[in-house]
Amino acid sequence: MGWVYNLHREDPNSEIPRVITICLVFSISALLAICLRFYVRFSTRRTPWVDDYAALASSIFALAYAAIAVVQTRWGQGLSAAYFPEENVIPFSKIQYFGGPVYCLALLGFKVALLTSYLRIAGVVKLYRKVILAAIVVCVINQLVFAVIISVSCIPVARQWDTSIEGKCIDTIPFYFSLAGTSIGLDLIIIALPLPVLWKLQLRLKQKIILAALFALGFFVTIIQIIRIFTVKDLKTYTDSKNIVIWSCVEVSLGVIVSCIPTYGPLFKAFASTVNSYRGNNTSRSYQLGSVHPTSKSATSRRRSNFELISESEGAQITVTTAVTVSAGERTNYRKQSHGGDSEEHILFPGKI
CATH class of the missing domain: 1.20.1070 (Rhopdopsin 7-helix transmembrane proteins)
Structure with a gap:
């Protein structure tokens, strides 16, 4: 049939x-x-x-x-x-x-x-x-x-x-x-x-x-x-x-x-890091999946929201500050409700505040 x-x-x-x-x-x-x-x-x-x-x-x-x-x-x-x-x-x-x-x-x-x-x-x-x-x-x-x-x-x-x-x-x-x-x-x-x-x-x-x-x-x-x-x-x-x-x-x-x-940001970063290492570029830091990104630490009294941008092409991490006024309680509540714990986006995501 x-x-x-x-x-x-x-x-x-x-x-x-x-x-x-x-x-x-x-x-x-x-x-x-x-x-x-x-x-x-x-x-x-x-x-x-x-x-x-x-x-x-x-x-x-x-x-x-x-x-x-x-x-x-x-x-x-x-x-x-x-x-x-x-x-x-x-x-x-x-x-x-x-x-x-x-x-x-x-x-x-x-x-x-x-x-x-x-x-x-x-x-x-x-x-x-x-x-x-x-x-x-x-x-x-x-x-x-x-x-x-x-x-x-x-x-x-x-x-x-x-x-x-x-x-x-x-x-x-x-x-x-x-x-x-x-x-x-x-x-x-x-x-x-x-x-x-x-x-x-x-x-x-x-x-x-x-x-x-x-x-x-x-x-x-x-x-x-x-x-x-x-x-x-x-x-x-x-x-x-x-x-x-x-x-x-x-x-x-x-x-x-x-x-x-x-x-897929971390994959692009890992690939860029591998290419840079192969070329002998000493200015780029290696990146591995599973590593923890260092971020700038803000004072607790500071009422601004920091955002981190991951550039896949360069493997660089840049911290950008926007003028968003929030209270400490709002920040804590946001991290618990919006991020599902410690989950974050790998292209553009809120950093530690």
């Missing part, structure tokens, strides 16, 4: 291998990115925090979505309309039904991972912290609402995979546009949130470019969502959903990978 159930004749234009390859490659890459993220955390003796676990959850949902796509190919996903077996419609639709909520939860995971990581940058600033927490609440509510709506878009629910059952369904095309629109809007907010903090940091141009480039990586996910919107408007038959599935896999997987990149 061939790969597709009930297939009467081979489709010369079958895109099944393309669907399977893209979904598995991107979802597995996201999982590997998470493994590397946790390796860096544990190697540098940093306690994983909310952002790490949110990214992990997102990668698991991304892998689950890819698995659903692969299983769906056994029932005709990737075939041309002329070759799609009619007896596969109901099982094909049942599997597709489970893919919608999983996709929404995968999107939610990496959005929360990015937002909570911002608390490592300047969560000590009360207003900034409140804005981030508000954005997290909006993201959670938005994605959960859409996940629920997807799950009950037809009444009775079984009508979603069996149109012979009497009932009513919402128009899915406008619904998909609404989901994509709100998701893009939230992405733009997430990308813009760290900019006010970065603007106030007294850094060299090269360092600002590096940081801006890291946060701008989120635009890739937004661009993919826009591409996905154009595939939604072409959704007319069962076979038209393959492009949506592919771009959905790419979107959530890249979202996870983008959220992980800023945590």
Whole structure:
């Protein structure tokens, strides 16, 4: 028996291998990115925090979505309309039904991972912290609402995979546009949130470019969502959903990978240190994963917040002071609540205060 159930004749234009390859490659890459993220955390003796676990959850949902796509190919996903077996419609639709909520939860995971990581940058600033927490609440509510709506878009629910059952369904095309629109809007907010903090940091141009480039990586996910919107408007038959599935896999997987990149600072530093040592550069200090970074010690009476910037390209550590007034009690409370113990970001993170 061939790969597709009930297939009467081979489709010369079958895109099944393309669907399977893209979904598995991107979802597995996201999982590997998470493994590397946790390796860096544990190697540098940093306690994983909310952002790490949110990214992990997102990668698991991304892998689950890819698995659903692969299983769906056994029932005709990737075939041309002329070759799609009619007896596969109901099982094909049942599997597709489970893919919608999983996709929404995968999107939610990496959005929360990015937002909570911002608390490592300047969560000590009360207003900034409140804005981030508000954005997290909006993201959670938005994605959960859409996940629920997807799950009950037809009444009775079984009508979603069996149109012979009497009932009513919402128009899915406008619904998909609404989901994509709100998701893009939230992405733009997430990308813009760290900019006010970065603007106030007294850094060299090269360092600002590096940081801006890291946060701008989120635009890739937004661009993919826009591409996905154009595939939604072409959704007319069962076979038209393959492009949506592919771009959905790419979107959530890249979202996870983008959220992980800023945590790889120690790896870049270790590599730069190795290169410098090989070249006989005596001015650079060696860096090893698991080492503790020395930071400048501030007096307890001083009411300023110090931020440390790690430059991967030079392996240098720079302490930048911003004029943020906080009390000693607020600093203690922030370190306990925002950082999950001693966990900190490796690109831009609050130092000892």
